[in-house]
Amino acid sequence: MEVEQIEIRDHIKRFAPFDNLPDETIDRLATQVEVAYYRAGSTILTYGESIGDLYFIRSGAVEVYRRNGDLYNRLSEGDLFGQLGLMMNKKVRYPATAIEDTLIYLIPDAIFQELWEAGEHFADFFDIEDQGLLRAAVSRQEKANPLMTSRVRKLITRSPVTAEASISIIEAARLMTEEGVSALVLMNPGMQVDQEWRPGETPLVAGIITDRDLRTRAVAEGLDYSTPVSEFMSTDLVYIRSDQFVFEAMLSMLKHNVHHLPVLHRNKPIGVVALSDLVKYESQSSLYLVSNIHHQVDVRGLKRLSRDTAATFVRMVNEDANSHMIGSAMAGIGRAISQRLLELAEEKLGPPPIPYCFMALGSMARDEQLIVTDQDNALVLDDSFVPEEHDEYFKALAKFVSDGLAECGYAYCSGDIMATNQAWRQPLRVWKEYFTDWIEKPDAKSLLNSAIFFDLDGIAGETQFAEDLKALIATKAQRAPRFLAYLAHAALNRKPPLGFFRDFVMENDGKHNNSINLKRRGTAPLSDLVRVHALACGSRAQNTFNRINAIEETQLLAEGVANNLRDALELIAIVRIRHQALDIEAGREPDNNIEPENLTRFERRNLKEAFQVISNAQKFLRHRYHASGGGSIN
Amino acid sequence: MPASSAAARALDWPTRFETLAATAKSPALQRYYAGGTPSGDTPISDVPMVAMDFETTGLDPDIHSIVSIGVVPFNTQRIYCRNARHWVVRPVLPLHRESVTFHGITHSEVRAAPDLREILDDLLDALAGRIVVVHYRSIERAFLDAALRWRLEEGIEFPVIDTMELEARWHRQKPPSLWDRLRRRKPESIRLADSRTRYGLPYYAPHHALTDALATAELLMAQLQHRFSPDTPLRELWQ
Structure with a gap:
């Protein structure tokens, strides 16, 4: 030139x-x-x-x-x-x-x-344009992983093998052997798979049995071979729709700890997706890790296996999994470890004297767990609870699980939100009083400490207790404007920064900081504000993405806001996740702090847009629930 | 302030250009002078300028030669890179080895380069009607004058704004005080790169004629914004 x-x-x-x-x-x-x-x-x-x-x-x-x-x-x-x-x-x-x-x-x-x-x-x-940038970044990510772009129907290679639920064990075993399948879909009497079905009518499918069910529920229990399978089949069926994404099937298996999902197309079963169909998509599947956890015979085995958690985490990051998948997989692993610890505790302490529900709280309940996490849990006991008679057992149970979790890398909760704390080891009626008090007689201080209880999930035992509490919260919270105002106020405590300048984090007043805690300044304020809207809408969803979906249906938010919130959450979460994976790969202790010099220009730009989405959403939250931001409420 | 610059500021360059247009023998020079020059009253914000830099084989115009020339037109608002020009020219005397590494211009480039005479029309066209801006006027003005005397048997005169002289006005005005001498405090450097640093201008690799011309144009823009009003008459700046 x-x-x-x-x-x-x-x-x-x-x-x-x-x-x-x-x-x-x-x-x-x-x-x-x-x-x-x-x-x-x-x-x-x-x-x-x-x-x-x-x-x-x-x-x-x-x-x-x-x-x-x-x-x-x-x-x-x-x-x-x-x-x-x-x-x-x-x-x-x-x-x-x-x-x-x-x-x-x-x-x-x-x-x-x-x-x-x-x-x-x-x-x-x-x-x-704010949305455009985030959307582009998130959709680039989505395109990178086949789990997020492939539909469940692509996994189906044959129509489901079905039989009437009245079939005997031996007939079922023969049929499954002839057809070479590991799961049998059981139909209600007279129902055909291709029959028209309308909501409200008797379901076509009565249940499902698997190879494992035949082994554990039939043979091991010494059932007579002529026993109808309907006596032990799984009836509380977890389905997946054929137009859902493969990663949703994976989430569902993790969540419910099942290895077979009947696939429905217009309410008719068109196939069964098995664990082995999904793990083709993943080299060392988190699903395998979860299933392995259930086979460990002592805490030492669990501890040894829990070391694979970090490897699974890093692999999922490198395979471009989204934050929902990673959060669910990590929560699934934590849930499986908790469930197995409870089983081991029962082996040691004997069967529980009264029914109980072990609840996960916070990020595990939201399916948003990451690699750096502590344990938040509680016990909901049957209302027949008599402290003098029963509490010694449950105290020992809670200690066994809590110590076991700590062994497996889930640090004790610094706020003592654990079932080992007597306050959080109470019968259902006391828990109902707790929630009723928090909702009907709110005060700023108690809500700051109790917000974590509004993310809850029953993970073992009588999970119906947890469902009862979710129902109570969903009913009462939406009619409690004062409670929502306090909760909104608490959700405004942590604000995102404005963006970045050179190698600094820039605050809204122009001041600079050397690093940013992406949990405290990003994902946490976002899930806090989504929780307020979700409770106001009467939603029982726990996961932040699911809550956003529920809020979207009520049209509480302006057009496009729900999408922005989803993209912002995904973006911040995935940056946080990626940096933890980098820390692990480099042999450093992963944390939530990020120095701007370790962010790419794209990450900075996208994060800035995501912070803006949170900031706008916080303004709307303050306005919507008449919450005063910053200062204290008297 | 040097006496010569005070004299220069008193000089009436437009009249001088008229005279030279009439007396120059070379048609190229006649054309150049006929293009005129802004008067000393012109506010600097209205003055079209061109930054010029030479790379030479040495510092003495009587023994050394021009190796390359960079020019870039600008005004107080904008520098126009698309109209920038750069020429490598063949020196009259052989290029010293050190000089080669210094300028990054190779022997083969120089051997293939035209004589300055062949690009003179283009160079004068780039300067015509504009005030030349240099950093250290003794090089560009003296070398161009000597080069033209050698080839056309007549020299060239033109006003310049010298960014180094402007810098000297603030950093060389007073002799060092006794206190400064006792503390062995060195005076501020007024070299191009050091002067630029004082105005927050970035580091540019030196000794490429076009880059140096661009660096000089940026320096003047910065000096004007920091030290002068946009209405400053040209006569307070030129030499």
């Missing part, structure tokens, strides 16, 4: 999105650049004035504002601004001021438009 703008060319091509442009394009761009200098404190762009260039910061620092004067972003070397104006009628949308002496390379609009038309990567980078 005639003009050798070596400095300009070499500098620009170090930064996204120019780093992906071909050399000829960059050379041509460099020859078209204009240069401008702005002294610290001087105005670069004024709202509404015409704009004909994209601004690339060569050196210095620039603040960009919203139209109302709020700080929108603080930018430094390699950052760009002015693109929104170029895309919207060539008028400045966000004013900008130099806060240090600043040298700008101006890239003419014509070149900007040409690159925009030509390159997908380039266009993606500038898709700066």
